[in-house]
Amino acid sequence: MADQHTHDHLPAYARSLGIQVERIENELPVLTVDFGPNVEGRPGAFHGGATAGLLENAGYAALRSVLLKEGREPVLKPINITVQYLSAGKQKPTFALARVTRLGRRNANLSVEAWQDDRGRPIAAAVMNILMA
Amino acid sequence: MKRRRLQGSSAMSKDPSPAPARFDPAEAGKFFFRHGHSGWLGLRYSQHAENWVELKLPWREDLLGEPHSSVLASGPIVSLMDMASGMAIWQTTGIFLPIATLDLRVDYQRPAHEGTAVFGRVECYRTTRSAAFVRGVAHDGKIDDPVAHVAGVFMTIGQDPRSTDQPGSTVDG
Numbered sequence: 001m002a003d004q005h006t007h008d009h010l011p012a013y014a015r016s017l018g019i020q021v022e023r024i025e026n027e028l029p030v031l032t033v034d035f036g037p038n039v040e041g042r043p044g045a046f047h048g049g050a051t052a053g054l055l056e057n058a059g060y061a062a063l064r065s066v067l068l069k070e071g072r073e074p075v076l077k078p079i080n081i082t083v084q085y086l087s088a089g090k091q092k093p094t095f096a097l098a099r100v101t102r103l104g105r106r107n108a109n110l111s112v113e114a115w116q117d118d119r120g121r122p123i124a125a126a127v128m129n130i131l132m133a
Numbered sequence: 134m135k136r137r138r139l140q141g142s143s144a145m146s147k148d149p150s151p152a153p154a155r156f157d158p159a160e161a162g163k164f165f166f167r168h169g170h171s172g173w174l175g176l177r178y179s180q181h182a183e184n185w186v187e188l189k190l191p192w193r194e195d196l197l198g199e200p201h202s203s204v205l206a207s208g209p210i211v212s213l214m215d216m217a218s219g220m221a222i223w224q225t226t227g228i229f230l231p232i233a234t235l236d237l238r239v240d241y242q243r244p245a246h247e248g249t250a251v252f253g254r255v256e257c258y259r260t261t262r263s264a265a266f267v268r269g270v271a272h273d274g275k276i277d278d279p280v281a282h283v284a285g286v287f288m289t290i291g292q293d294p295r296s297t298d299q300p301g302s303t304v305d306g
Binding site for chain 1: 194195197208213214235238241
């Protein structure tokens with residue numbers, strides 16, 4: 001149920017980019033996007049912006065799941081995101097999962113990681129603040 | 134467009150060896166924005182000066198963020214600013230060399246107006262031998278009323294043999 005709900009709530013941008021809910025892990029959605037022209041930056045590598053888009057969407061999706069469990073469905077507004085690029089995203093699917101580090105009444109702090117083959121070696125990480133209005 | 138002399142030590146000398154053509158953001162845009170993620174987003178060249186480049190992200194329905202609203206998602210704004218950052222670095226140094234984003238921060242001040250294009254203007258305010266520092270704003274027409282502020286650090290890759298262990302630089306596939 002969380003799966004369908006999460007998928008239905010992916011914004012137009014995420015669906016248009018090809019982002020999908022891959023699975024639910026400990027009640028949190030793992031998002032994925034395949035490599036393709038839509039996400040390509042340097043030839044053969046993910047564009048930093050596409051990677052950031054995946055991280056950001058994983059953040060929103062995780063927060064929505066957590067809020068839904070509490071019976072909350074506020075409008076989410078971005079405050080900020082800081083992305084660290086750790087290694088180039090290669091021509092294979094990329095996954096991302098976020099953790100809600102702290103859930104307040106108006107602000108949520110999240111940390112997100114994106115990886116390819118080896119989850120222990122993330123290709124990018126992000127911290128985000130999201131406003132709940 | 135303006136092709137003024139660059140300041141400081143990053144200035145390219147016109148001699149002695151035949152230097153490669155100076156990086157031209159307007160020309161480069163024609164190539165960059167035909168392919169890949171930038172092409173998919175529909176990015177366009179807007180304007181540039183000595184150490185900054187401004188790109189345009191046209192409004193498009195399938196780039197919307199929240200359901201039931203006509204506001205651009207924040208993701209494409211990150212892409213816009215990332216691309217403008219790279220081009221600002223090439224514009225400032227005058228040379229098109231591979232670079233990798235190390236760290237990029239975006240602070241969103243307000244949603245972009247419905248149905249309007251967003252412009253990303255990024256300035257490269259400092260370069261060192263291996264790093265380039267950028268800052269900029271995203272706006273939807275009035276630069277004094279920004280949608281977002283951005284700050285980032287990029288690293289040059291492939292220039293120095295010692296640079297192979299740099300983060301974000303594993304282009305080897």
